[in-house]
Amino acid sequence: MKTNATLFWILAIFFFALCAVYTVWNIIDVNRVEWAGTMGIGLAGALGVFLAFYMGRSHAAQGGELPEDRLDANIDDGDPELGHFSPWSWWPILLAFSCGLVFLALAVGMWIIYIGGALIAVSLVGWVYEYYRGNFAH
Numbered sequence: 001m002k003t004n005a006t007l008f009w010i011l012a013i014f015f016f017a018l019c020a021v022y023t024v025w026n027i028i029d030v031n032r033v034e035w036a037g038t039m040g041i042g043l044a045g046a047l048g049v050f051l052a053f054y055m056g057r058s059h060a061a062q063g064g065e066l067p068e069d070r071l072d073a074n075i076d077d078g079d080p081e082l083g084h085f086s087p088w089s090w091w092p093i094l095l096a097f098s099c100g101l102v103f104l105a106l107a108v109g110m111w112i113i114y115i116g117g118a119l120i121a122v123s124l125v126g127w128v129y130e131y132y133r134g135n136f137a138h
Contacts, residue, residue, distance in 0.1 A: 001062070002069050005055035012048030015041055091127035098123050 019041040026034045067078035101116030 001055050001059040001066050005052050005059060008048050008052035008055060012045045012052055015045030015048055019045060086130065089127065089130060091123050091130060095120065095123040095127060 019038060022041055023033055023038050026032065026038070067073040070077075098116050098119035101112055101119065105112035105116060
């Protein structure tokens, strides 16, 4: 996280310097300040400051180094458990098809929403309760 904070500080300095160059360039070229670009680049620099400050404070509050900040860290050090997934499940495909039907209703006709909504309900219930019946029941 310390490296990320440093990168965001560098990015903020770059955007503030670019904002000054952009403003001076517009004053030289058209004899006035172009406010949309100046404010956009300046706000990008402010965003970099916000993110760098947050990352720095988070790094200081965590009380230790993350695996990304250590030079002797292995890939497995920063590999947390993400949860349990079902690679054999067909329910996400049915859910995606059902959502596609609901969005298709915007182009074809609103009556398709009823079919898509019913399929969404069936696929959500099936996905949630797939471990309570069949071969993989607890």
